[in-house]
Every structure is written in structure tokens, then in C-alpha cells.
Amino acid sequence: MDNEIYRLPRERLDSLIERLARDYRVVGPVKQGATWMWTDVRPGMPLALDYPTTMLPPRQFFAPMRETLFRYHRGDDGRFAFEEPAGERPFALLGVHGCDLTALRVLRAFHESSCRDRLVPGRLDRSFVMGLACWTPCLPESFCRDMGSLESESPASLYVWDIGGVLLVKVQTARGREIMRDVGALDAATPDELVALRKRLRTRPEAFPAQLQFAPEKLATSLKAAESDILWEATADRCLSCGRCNLVCPTCTCFDVGDQASLSGGDGTRTRSWTGCQVPGFSRVAGGHDFRPGRAQQLRYRIFRKGKYMPERYGMVGCTGCGRCATHCPTHISIREIFLQVGRAP
Template sequence: MIRKQVTRQALDAWVDGLIAAGRVVGAQKKGGRYAFDDLRRAADLCLDYDVTILPPKKYFLPPKEDILRFSDGRYESVSDAAPFTLLGVHPYDMAAIAQMDKLFAQDNRDEHYLARREQATVVVCDIERMSPNIFAASVGTATAADGCDALITRVGRAYVIESHTAKGERLLAGLAGAPDADAVTLARREQLWEDNARLMSRRELRVEPRRLPRLLEDAYDHPVWEEKASQCFACGSCNLVCPTCYCFDVQDDVEWDPSRGVRRRVWDGCMLTDFATVAGKHNFRKNRADRYRHRYYRKGKYVPEKIGDFSCVGCGRCVSACVARIADPVEVYNRIAEVQ
């Protein structure tokens, strides 16, 4: 493990070096908010953002992605996966990526997702500023999560940059001349992690996530589903901004010659009216309350039963994105826990 300590100036010089060497994506200002986008210069990189509009999921499962090309009845796989560095991912988003890694590799390997993932070097940064709706500490994702290649932590005026994988070590090669992190700074970093965990539990889930699968078993007819869903516009915004939502639709698009074209994967959302509709128009999840419950069961029970992780990472994006103000997982799961 390489563990360097640098000034912001040295960090920027390193990032500019990475940009010169290849594609770098990082968190940046966008209007009054933040978004991941291609970095043109280190000065645009925000490491003190609160939360990005969309999670970095879009680099591994793009909103639209060509997966096949067809001509004359033959299908060929396509992928534009290429090496890139993803800079400044918050720990909760890293936890979400680690979950998707499991889901797309499990049972049937999804080579489209995995090719993009293999090509990425992911650098996490510890959270400097909290978004108002975050509850990451409640779900164990407030500080550096497993799976990242390198970790950046701001400690006072210094930045500690640490490699976690061989990919991360290669990335840190440009910092060879920088001093190793000193003991005092590393001790302060430990303290910062503790502080972050405390601060990000202000909005508190009053139930341990590992107990949720069992609690939800008895909550199928809980009034909260109908109550919340009666306000739901079925707009799918909560799906759209969620770092762990990965349901998708597949569509064909033809060229002027209809025997040639592409098959495309696009994001879909289980809150949308026709998500469970089959040909012939029978909708197996017609009621909003059924769709609403399904989403919380997926996060709290179904996905955990598949991969062992609570599938809400506590980013709070759904809380902010929901115009009806009904999408707060803290509120929903605490209600469920109350009755028990």
C-alpha cells in the first residue's frame, strides 16, 4: 500500500498529469449542484461536494447503452468500454458500485457491465460536506468502503492519498516524489472517520439493516405502503437517482435499412406504471402501493437475500428527488420497525 501526503497544489498537479495521460471523470460543480463529468483540468475537480445529482453508476450502467449490433439476422456484441479514472466517489456510492459488481457477476455474468467496471480505476474521497438527507452512517457507508482502488482524505490543509489495489498503485505512480503520510496526519484521519460516522447518523435508521429482511416479512400489509403511495406520481425519480437501482429495459433501433441496427439497454424503474406489464396489457403490479412496497422490499429484503448487503446505501438522493416527499427510506423503515 502506498500512502502519500500532499498539498492541494500537488494533488492538482497529479490530477492534471492523469488527465494528460487518459480519460478522467470527476465530481464537478453544475449550476448550484454537483455532477460527475469528464474533467478537463484539475481545478474543476470538487472534493468538497455534498452529493452529486446522479450517482457514478452511469459510467458502468449508462442510461442508454448499445449492447448488440445486428445486420441480416446476425447479432454481434458491442462495447465501447475503455480505460478511465473515476475521481472523488463518496463512500456510499462506492458501496453501491460494490453491490452492483456482485449482482452483475452473480449467476450469469453481464459482460457489458463488467467490461466497463474492469476498465475503471475508482478513487474514493472521504466526505467533507454532508448533504441534508444523508444517513450513510446508519447503513455503514459513511466512511471508505471496500472495492475502491485508491482513497483520498482531506486532513486539514493536507490530502492523504492511499492505494488499495494494484490499479490504485499504478495511479499513484505520479506521486512517487511526494512524502509518505506522517503518523500525526494518519491519526487525525482516524478521528475524521469517527467524526463522519457520528455526523452522518443524525438522520438515524432505528433498525439494524440486517434485521430488515425479517421485519419486512411481517410488514406486507402495513398501512405505510398505501399511505405513502397515495401521494406517489409514479414518476420514477427515486429509481433514476438511486445508486443501487439497476433494472433495465431493452429496445431495438434501426437504421434507414430496417435489417440493420442496434439493440440498446436503457434504464427502467419499478415505480413506473407499466414496469410489470406483459404483452396483452396485463399489469402484474398495477397498484401504486404494490410498486412502492416492491421498491422498499428490494432494498431491504430481496437484494440483501441475493448478495448479503442492505441495498440502500444512505445517500439520500431519493429523499431530495421526490416531489411528493414520500421517498425517505429512514421514515419508511422506521415506521416498519415501530410496530414490531
């Protein structure tokens, strides 16, 4: 493994951005006011590799908040013609944390299996991702180590450890090697740098104390046992149904599809946009029937989706422990607290 680790002096980051910009739209975390946001980056811009996560997750680049799926037009012969939007420039994401790398795998699993979508997997295939190791939790609510996402290095082409003076980069794909070669960064890490890296990796768990005290694999069983628990009513009493937890979550995948048609019905655009299970009306179907009408049922569904349904369907827990939902919930409803409560049950 050590042979695959190269040095990228910090001042070469600009060369990396410049090289990637030839083929990709390059985005990375940049500080804006008191927060950090995924932003288009150019050489010379301060890429915040020490950022403590962003409010909106990287899924925004692969499954955009709102996108046109196709336009349609009915010709004189009554037949419809369909036109797909022009191809976009693929993304290069720099500095994706383990929790968000894990979430990209969940995103792919959902779009490849549940809805057999071409667009999102296509964007993921064409993208370039540089992962970034964390040394401290991003947020007080983060519990990524418990959820197994702290050490996640896939699907990154390059994976970076910032050890201070220099960035150590693990090359994980042929494309990653090609990019590193083009920026002249194929000097192997020195023995001292590798010793420093191993030491930091050895002591890293101390910065991420266990918060759940049980393996995430146990969640599905624990949740099943808590299906009719009073916990849902009690917690949902504080829920405002604002949907923020859905918006900021890197593994939320729900979308709405709508047509904007001309009055004649002959022309139109079909769009897809984010929605969420905590938003009123999400589960309302034809005839006005709502199969999850109350906040307790909505909250229970979100937690079950993450901890039970996604593992059962995709073989992956649907929560990375990033801590965004609790951090941005106006009433501080914490999925970690809920997991803890259901996991404590015998």
C-alpha cells in the same frame, strides 16, 4: 495501515489528473450553478472534493442511461451477423463517496449474477476509482452511517481523507500505487497528520447521528412482517409515479431492452436503457396483464427490493442511505422514514 498512507499536496491533484488522463477518461465532481455534477475534468479545473453528492450517481458511467448492445445485419444467405460497439476508453472516477462505492459493489453483484452481463463488470474492471471520505452528511436525508456505507472504502484503488492542508491517500491496489508513484506522491503521511486523521475519524460519528436505531440486517425480517401493511397505501397516495427515485438511486439496476429494426427486419440495433419499478407499465407483460398495477404495490416492491430481496440475493442491502431519492422526490417520500416505520414494529 499507516505505512500505506501517503500525502498528496492539493497542488498535485493536477498531476494526478494528467497522469490518469493518459489511460482513462477522467471524471469528477464539479460545481455547475447551484449543483454538483460528474463532469470530465482536466488539469486546472476546480475539482470539488467538498461536494455534497451529485444528483445522478456514478452508475451512469458503468451502466449508461442508454447504450447500444449490438447491431445486426442479415446477409444474402439469410444468416445474421452481429457487430458490437467499439471499445470505449475506461473511466477514472475521482472523489467517490462511501455510499457510492458501496453502490458500485451492488451494481457488480447484480450484473454478474442476475443477468450475467459482460459489459458492466468489464467497465468496472477496467476503471480506476479514487474514493473520498465524508466528514458531514451530504444531504439532510442521508443516513449512510445507519446503512453501513459511510466507512466503505472498496472498490477504490486510492482512498482519500481531506484533512485540510493536505490530502492523505491510502493505497489499496497495485494500480493505485503505480499511479501514486508516477505522480511522485509516495511520501508517507507525517506522524502529526496521522494523529490529526485519527482524531477526525474518532469524532466523525458525532456528525452522523443514528437515524434508524436498528441494524440494516433486521430490515428483511421487519419488511416481511409489514408485507400487507396499510403503510404502503398511505404512502403511495402521495406518489406521482414519476420514477425520479429510480433515476437518482445509485443501486437501481432495472433496464429495458429494445430493438430498432429496419422495415425489412434485416438490420437493426439492440439498445438497453434505464427504467424503473415506479414507472407505470414497468410490470406490464404480454396480454396487457400488470402484476403490480397499483402505486402501493410498486412502492412496496421498491422498498422490498432494497431491504429484503437484494440482501437475500446478493448478501448486501440495496440501499446505501445516500438520501438522493427522498431529496429529489417531488412529494418527499422518504425511504428512511419507511425503514424507520417498519423497523419500529416489534
